Amino acid sequence: MIGGYMGKVLEVDLASNRVKKYALPDRMLELYVGNKGLGARLLYDLLPPSADPLTEKNVFIVTTAPLTGSGAPSSNRFNITTKSPLTGAIVNSNCGGDFGIHLKRAGYDALIITGKARRPVYLKVDGDDVSIEDAAELWGLDTQKTQEKLPAGTGKIVIGPAGENLVKFASVISEERVAARGGVGAVMGSKNLKAVIAGGDQKVRVAHEEKFKNTCKKWRELSRRHPATGEELPRYGTAAFVNKCNATYTLPTRNFRYGTFSEADAVSGETLAEKYLVKNIGCRGCPVACGRQVELNGKKIKGPEYETVGLLGPNIMNADLSAIIEFNYQADLLGLDTISLGNTLGFVMEAGEKGLLITDLAFGKTSGISRAIEDIAYRRGLGDDMAEGVRFLSKKYGGEEFAIHVKGLEIASYEPRGAVGQGLGYAIASRGGCHIAAGYPIYLEANGPITVDPHSTIGKPGLVILNQTTMEAVSSLGCCIFTVYMFLPRQLIEINARSRFVSKMIRSGFLYGGNLIGRALSLPAWTLPVPPPFFMLPQVKAHAHCTGRRFTLGRLMELGKRVVNMDRIFNLREGLTAADDTLPARLTEELQRSEEPNSRVPLAKMLPKYYQFRGWSSDGVPRSKTLKALSIEQEPSLPGAAADSSGAAIAGN
Amino acid sequence: MVEVKLYASLRAAAGEKRFLTEASSVKALLREAKERYGNEFAAKLKLATILVNGKNIAHLKWKNTRLQDGDVVSIFPPLAGG
Numbered sequence A: 001m002i003g004g005y006m007g008k009v010l011e012v013d014l015a016s017n018r019v020k021k022y023a024l025p026d027r028m029l030e031l032y033v034g035n036k037g038l039g040a041r042l043l044y045d046l047l048p049p050s051a052d053p054l055t056e057k058n059v060f061i062v063t064t065a066p067l068t069g070s071g072a073p074s075s076n077r078f079n080i081t082t083k084s085p086l087t088g089a090i091v092n093s094n095c096g097g098d099f100g101i102h103l104k105r106a107g108y109d110a111l112i113i114t115g116k117a118r119r120p121v122y123l124k125v126d127g128d129d130v131s132i133e134d135a136a137e138l139w140g141l142d143t144q145k146t147q148e149k150l151p152a153g154t155g156k157i158v159i160g161p162a163g164e165n166l167v168k169f170a171s172v173i174s175e176e177r178v179a180a181r182g183g184v185g186a187v188m189g190s191k192n193l194k195a196v197i198a199g200g201d202q203k204v205r206v207a208h209e210e211k212f213k214n215t216c217k218k219w220r221e222l223s224r225r226h227p228a229t230g231e232e233l234p235r236y237g238t239a240a241f242v243n244k245c246n247a248t249y250t251l252p253t254r255n256f257r258y259g260t261f262s263e264a265d266a267v268s269g270e271t272l273a274e275k276y277l278v279k280n281i282g283c284r285g286c287p288v289a290c291g292r293q294v295e296l297n298g299k300k301i302k303g304p305e306y307e308t309v310g311l312l313g314p315n316i317m318n319a320d321l322s323a324i325i326e327f328n329y330q331a332d333l334l335g336l337d338t339i340s341l342g343n344t345l346g347f348v349m350e351a352g353e354k355g356l357l358i359t360d361l362a363f364g365k366t367s368g369i370s371r372a373i374e375d376i377a378y379r380r381g382l383g384d385d386m387a388e389g390v391r392f393l394s395k396k397y398g399g400e401e402f403a404i405h406v407k408g409l410e411i412a413s414y415e416p417r418g419a420v421g422q423g424l425g426y427a428i429a430s431r432g433g434c435h436i437a438a439g440y441p442i443y444l445e446a447n448g449p450i451t452v453d454p455h456s457t458i459g460k461p462g463l464v465i466l467n468q469t470t471m472e473a474v475s476s477l478g479c480c481i482f483t484v485y486m487f488l489p490r491q492l493i494e495i496n497a498r499s500r501f502v503s504k505m506i507r508s509g510f511l512y513g514g515n516l517i518g519r520a521l522s523l524p525a526w527t528l529p530v531p532p533p534f535f536m537l538p539q540v541k542a543h544a545h546c547t548g549r550r551f552t553l554g555r556l557m558e559l560g561k562r563v564v565n566m567d568r569i570f571n572l573r574e575g576l577t578a579a580d581d582t583l584p585a586r587l588t589e590e591l592q593r594s595e596e597p598n599s600r601v602p603l604a605k606m607l608p609k610y611y612q613f614r615g616w617s618s619d620g621v622p623r624s625k626t627l628k629a630l631s632i633e634q635e636p637s638l639p640g641a642a643a644d645s646s647g648a649a650i651a652g653n
Numbered sequence B: 001m002v003e004v005k006l007y008a009s010l011r012a013a014a015g016e017k018r019f020l021t022e023a024s025s026v027k028a029l030l031r032e033a034k035e036r037y038g039n040e041f042a043a044k045l046k047l048a049t050i051l052v053n054g055k056n057i058a059h060l061k062w063k064n065t066r067l068q069d070g071d072v073v074s075i076f077p078p079l080a081g082g
């Protein structure tokens, strides 16, 4: 068996109470590795085309990667993949809770859930013993109480009332970490599945133990010595970006009308650290621990991340950090994605202001928000419509030009008119308005230490491709995407800050080389037969020692490209087209600032180049030679497809 | 007057959020800030990104960028998050 894998997946059909355990083909693991990549392939193979996401036909997939539970730093991630009820596209929601570690201890690399239980249940995976348990007592409980009631010492994924009530942006919670986006919680709810718990005593076997340990040790040191992951991120958390985005006009303010907020510092990571921080918390086994535990009214609770602060703060003109902490806590208990929530509130506030609907919610006013959050989770009054997300609201009440979503997924907390490559990334991202699936080019445009001209389109398609490809690959290896920050090593940051000439060279490399890089990435893996520099991408060496398989820069890039293309052909099969690769009119037509004539996203200028570099037709369809070069089969390749009703019966409700 | 805003660990090293200066260029401003806040601050400054009115000095005239009354200079260490 290849190192790092447990050798089998568990498939459970909630309708028939039958389970199947089988090994995935080696070739599939080699091509798609784990987490995001493997999830995309499995969903494509298992989901009946055009299935309604909130019916028993949808498939809910949890994947891990070889590094999950291996002891590698910042790599205990698991991934939830399903068809999103919010978008109708693929959604892959990555989470740092401990469920992935426990699923592997139970002996499985992935968990596939099909069908729908007749009444509320939870799934218990105790090594080889799998059972479907009654969840009548858990149904209706919030995510914290649900976790407390389930057996200690197991890994858990749970939903709150929002998931039960099929809120289209309901999240899934594991410990205090969240698989937030795209309504993965609603898919669990639609299956009457309140929770899954997993546990066992199996160990992850790595191929080259000594080398692996040494590599992880060096990786940890690198992470600690890096100024971003070693100092700023642990000290100020992800919300350290509030002030930086504010300074670069990329902080969404007043439903993305503006890119700066005069009171940004009051809700920043610095203020959070100064006034509320109790201690750092984080995902299991991560030396960075970028999460926050804060104290509010004598209670120690999880603090908000950057995205939450941005969208429940400046985006609704709220400068009260304690209110943001409370809303975040409430949303986690109810099981709601705070990115979609902040956008939905912002949209309703603007629509109310414009007389399109009647609401008490208003920009700059925190009263009524807590009630609105509850109304969304329980689908009461206007909350019932808000639970459907911004796209639905804009179609029902009007205001599509300021409905901030892509493909139905509300946009993350970066205003792309301050970084146009990020705008291209959002438009093209497979799951919709997601900063990560967008490739996060904003780091090289506005909020990172080395940035190219944020308003120029030159080089941006290539830059987006480079970033997206790298991030999809690293994510498929099981690593937190924050491990990619080491890609810009300390020395490079220092020399860039010191020398104008070097800085210009580096930036020109990104800017003018961007398209070149984009083209170079279309070369096959064998043209880059070397491993990437360890000090930039230590994940790759750790993965190679874990699996025992040689892994080069070429293969890393090929993996990233494969995942992007896999997502793409899934979305096309489900009926999405190039017309969905778009942005709200506010971002492409309205100037963000009258004094900056380039402060809108010239999407039409960048998109055709992006398609071309990806090896897609002008309609955004991957060419057959592109798919062939990436060994992507368009026919489902999994031996045991979901429709197959074989498998052992288990105890169930 | 030019307003200089400090962030994250640079703010902690300086012990204050902002200061006002009459420096006429970024270079003069940095010299003044180093003298004002000492070695720990100066060491962190080596990795810093400097923005004048929201624009990275890399896209202006680098450290020779002239400063005028009312300008806002923001100085950040390398951050991460998302």
Ligand code: SF4
Residues within 6 Å of the ligand: A074, A075, A096, A281, A282, A283, A286, A287, A288, A289, A290, A291, A480, A481, A482
């Ligand atoms: S860097 Fe933060 S989000 Fe990433 S694994 Fe560590 S604690 Fe989790």
